[in-house]
Amino acid sequence: xxxxxxxxxxxxxxxxxxxxxxxxxxxxxxxxxxxxxxxxxxxxxxxxxxxxxxxxxxxxxxxxxxxxxxxxxxxxxxxxxxxxxxxxxxxxxxxxxxxxxxxxxxxxxxxxxxxxxxxxxxxxxxxxxxxxxxxxxxxxxxxxxxxxxxxx
Amino acid sequence: xxxxxxxxxxxxxxxxxxxxxxxxxxxxxxxxxxxxxxxxxxxxxxxxxxxxxxxxxxxxxxxxxxxxxxxxxxxxxxxxxxxxxxxxxxx
Numbered sequence: 001x002x003x004x005x006x007x008x009x010x011x012x013x014x015x016x017x018x019x020x021x022x023x024x025x026x027x028x029x030x031x032x033x034x035x036x037x038x039x040x041x042x043x044x045x046x047x048x049x050x051x052x053x054x055x056x057x058x059x060x061x062x063x064x065x066x067x068x069x070x071x072x073x074x075x076x077x078x079x080x081x082x083x084x085x086x087x088x089x090x091x092x093x094x095x096x097x098x099x100x101x102x103x104x105x106x107x108x109x110x111x112x113x114x115x116x117x118x119x120x121x122x123x124x125x126x127x128x129x130x131x132x133x134x135x136x137x138x139x140x141x142x143x144x145x146x147x148x149x150x151x152x
Numbered sequence: 153x154x155x156x157x158x159x160x161x162x163x164x165x166x167x168x169x170x171x172x173x174x175x176x177x178x179x180x181x182x183x184x185x186x187x188x189x190x191x192x193x194x195x196x197x198x199x200x201x202x203x204x205x206x207x208x209x210x211x212x213x214x215x216x217x218x219x220x221x222x223x224x225x226x227x228x229x230x231x232x233x234x235x236x237x238x239x240x241x242x243x
Contacts, residue, residue, distance in 0.1 A: 076176060079242075083178045086242045090181045093234040097227050098184045104223045112216035116209060123205040131202045140207060144194040144214060 010062070015070060018063035025055035178242045181235055187228055191221035 029052040036045040194214045197207045 079176050082242050083176065086178055086238050087181075089238045090235055093231070093238065094181065094184055097231045097234075098186065100230075101184065101186045101223070101227055104227075105220060108216050108219045108223065112212060115212045119205055119208050119212065126208075127203045127205050130204045132204055132207060134199065134202070137197045137199055137201070137207065140211075141196045141199065144196060146193055149193075 011069070013066075015063070015066035018059045018066055022056050022059035022063065025052045025059060028052040029056065178239060180239065183228075183231055187224060187231060191224060192217065194218075 029049060032045040032048040032052060035041040035048070194217060195210045197210045201207070
């Protein structure tokens with residue numbers, strides 16, 4: 001509730017308000033000094049002085065806070081703009097990689113198909129000329145197994 | 153003199169405007185789904201066959217598998233280096 005009050009009420013006040021209230025507080029403070037010279041107004045001046053002094057302090061403090069908020073908001077906007085540009089660049093880079101993967105995968109698959117066709121063309125001849133010893137297959141399969149498979 | 157000192161102390165209240173900074177950070181981006189899958193194991197030749205063509209088919213298929221996997225690693229490196237440059241540009 002308190003943070004909402006700070007955010008919604010104090011956050012939406014214009015920053016020029018605080019030097020204005022500080023100036024008004026200073027004016028009232030000096031007027032109170034003048035009033036203190038008149039016996040009829042002296043008791044009022046006694047109360048007005050600390051109140052106006054407190055208003056000056058509070059206003060200067062809030063003016064500093066408003067300045068901080070403005071600086072931080074400007075920095076945030078700058079950072080947000082940078083991040084938006086970077087996110088777009090990142091998304092574009094992702095799309096470029098994705099496109100490259102699709103293109104390369106197609107080329108590799110197409111090349112494989114070409115070689116499988118070539119094998120089909122000579123399949124009968126090479127199968128007739130050469131019979132594989134099962135030991136050769138065992139060696140080939142053994143070499144193709146991941147040596148880190150058991151270590152995983 | 154006392155009043156001047158008090159006034160200067162009040163003005164110091166606003167000095168904090170120069171000592172703070174706002175920062176929001178960018179999250180590390182997610183990669184494309186194709187790069188997230190692991191490379192499969194190499195194919196094995198059917199042990200009951202004696203045909204050279206069967207072995208050749210498996211071998212060429214394994215070559216393709218290798219190039220697909222190599223391409224994945226290359227793309228990972230490319231993706232990482234590009235994203236790191238972009239990420240560092242925001243700091």
